[in-house]
Amino acid sequence: MGSAEAVLFEDKRLRREMTSGNMAFAEAMRQINPDVVAAYPITPSTEIPMKFAEFVANGLVDTEYITVESEHSAITACVGASVSGARVMTASSANGVALMHEIFPIAAAFRAPIVFGLVNRSLGAPVNINCDHSDSMPERDSGWIQIYCEDAQEVYDTALLSIRLAEHKDVLTPIFVCQDGFITSHCYEPVEFLSDEAVKEFVGLREAVYPLLDVDNPVSYGSFVTSEYYFEIKRNQIEGMNNAIRVDGEISGDLARLTGREYPPLDCYRTDDADYVAVIMSSATGVVKDVADELRARGIKAGCIRVRMFRPFPSKEISAALSGKKGVAVLDRSASPGGVSPLAAEVKSALYMSCRDGFVPVFEFIYGLGGRDLFPDDVKAVFEKLRAGNCGCGASYIGLRDKMGGGD
Amino acid sequence: MSCAPCWQDILPGTITLGASSRSVETGLWRSVRPILDAGKCVSCLRCWVQCPDSSIQTCDGGTVQGIDMFFCKGCGICAAVCPVGAISIRPESDFLEETGPSGGVNPVKVGELVGQC
Amino acid sequence: MGGVNVRELTGRNNPLAEGHRMCPGCGAPTALRQAFMGIDDPVVVVGATGCLEVSTTVYPYSSWRVPFMHVAFENAGAAVSGVAAAHKAMGRRGLFRDGIKFVAFGGDGGTYDIGLQSLSGALERGHDFTYICYNNQGYMNTGAQRSGATPRSASSTTSPAGRLIPGKLQRAKNLTEIAAAHDIPYVAQTTLHDPSDLIKKVRRAVETPGPAFVNILVPCALFWKIDPADQVKICRLAADSRFWPIYEVANGERRISYTPKKPVPVEDFLRAQGRYSHLFTDEANRRDLIDQAQADVDAEWEKLTGNAKPQS
The missing domain is CATH 3.40.50.920 (Rossmann fold)
Known part of the structure; x- marks a missing residue:
């Protein structure tokens, strides 16, 4: 244990537990306490919405949890909430991700900073519930940031920093936090968690630009755009992606000061x-x-x-x-x-x-x-x-x- | 003269500002024009409530003042629902000698922001 | 106009502003404009893809004086769920104004067909919002194709009247009853025959806590092949022929809002529209289909009135 780490343990700012990738992501969600979660269960990410439902049922979070009837509605409700100004998280896998496909580029274009636990699983057919990256790879041009984690610790850390990265004014881009289905999502390994206070302080509050719910300054999202403007709007959006590596470096540095762990690209x-x-x-x-x-x-x-x-x-x-x-x-x-x-x-x-x-x-x-x-x-x-x-x-x-x- | 914005100046998230279409002169579409006979009008407001384009102008007390030619598309519903025949429909060709915007309440033209630098 | 002081309403700005690009004489903007006349609170609007959505948001302009969001075609129910949930969550943190009302709209394509699952989910979950279907009985944004709301025998571009097939062969599904089957607090059906009926129904829908659904029959001049100026006349024929019953379901109780004293034959409603013209040509003379239309109307009315209290 390095000396900086030792100090943190003495501060009780860290605790170490045996847990899985899914549980680590769910725990990060509890500590982040997002305004809205909308999710639909699918193997192997199901544990995330299940665990989060427990947090809601026991009053451990203030979140409005929308138990939608499909993944398409899950991501749609997330977009609606995020555009409204809320901090929003969700999770899915495989065919669920594929069903959401239509809405991913819309979320990105709306600059809706959703943080999404993507638990990688092969895309049918044939049906297979185990890991490969055939679900997330088709989304690589959807305008979302994609971060692939090696283990449960990285899943936890990445969930925290992704909130700040996605919501950063120079980025404003949704993020897939990817982990390998079952291998990472279900295997138990030691993970260090920050204290609730430290997470709260690290993630801060979202400051939305042009929130839909600002009825005194009404804006319209999702216009019909002719070729006179479409190109400029897309280029404007791409700039957020272009800034992500720089901003990620800054935020990773902040997190490393808390945890001692660094995550270069x-x-x-x-x-x-x-x-x-x-x-x-x-x-x-x-x-x-x-x-x-x-x-x-x-x-x-x-x-x-x-x-x-x-x-x-x-x-x-x-x-x-x-x-x-x-x-x-x-x-x-x-x-x-x-x-x-x-x-x-x-x-x-x-x-x-x-x-x-x-x-x-x-x-x-x-x-x-x-x-x-x-x-x-x-x-x-x-x-x-x-x-x-x-x-x-x-x-x-x-x-x-x-x-x-x-x-x- | 305004200028179509470069990508750096586009507002984020595809947004547009509320009620900005009030600068769009849909009156340019019109092929026929409703003419209000104020002498016959009883301000029953049937035209006001049925107008798809919110083009029936009223004053504070709910009295019909006229028809906004900047927006009116000439659908003719107002004349059809008028119980006293106060609105007649005439072809736009009768008004060819008019110059300038047909309504004149709003200065910005359709497409003014498009393609000019 | 019964129970609604229209004169008072003229002093207000409508959430749907001028300058939208809907066709001259389209029923959809009239329906939404009248719908918003009865809402006193601040409102946020979510639209499904369709004519009204496209024509009110042609970049860089918006015809929405209030916050507006369009996500996609099949998901207005889910989108408004997210917005309403965000308002609840952030309201607890003291952010944004209290008492905002949420209204989603879609055409019959986005409501009866591709968006039905999303709508059903939102109704079942019980979010506090009002869904307005502006139902012109077909897919107008793509050019007058048939939908699940298209009535039997109507000629559309994907159910064209031909030598062999006389327009659409199937009846329209009854979405108002499908919505009512969710046991939500308020469901209503109306048309543009009487603005006060529409205004009152939407006001009640919006003021009722929980989900509400209002199905408004609106003419599309291009599909129905009518003179745009005849919009109100056609809607009165729809109501007077009982082709489109005017009623509401409040807390499970059906109430007919308008009972025509002497119902006009549905033939009058059909004959007034070009989409049924193939039934009336000399060589075709599809009396059988006209009779079938009347039988459909009578059967629906009987089913409805068997379940409903008469107008009080």
């Missing part, structure tokens, strides 16, 4: 002198880091980058971190049939402008669809392929049963 592990780097997101990162350690012990300079912030994508940062590498493997937990997998596409795109400084080969791997685990041997095989330089042009599949033998 990229989590770079032993990459500075690495020859080979694997890029990944969310809960499987630990496997890659372990393998990097093991390979380093054998004299192979391996490293790992975990992309925490996927929207806005930290292109400059990743380009700098990967320039000069002998090989990069991007491990995607979702596919883009007919195209490049989402994370690989971003990484390749980021490196394109720096390719004059030296070509960095980037290879695309798809793993873990429908909740299939990623094992150390899988990752070792990825690094072996990188070293051999025989990864091919298209995506390789990790841990797939394959008659051609390509799945190992």
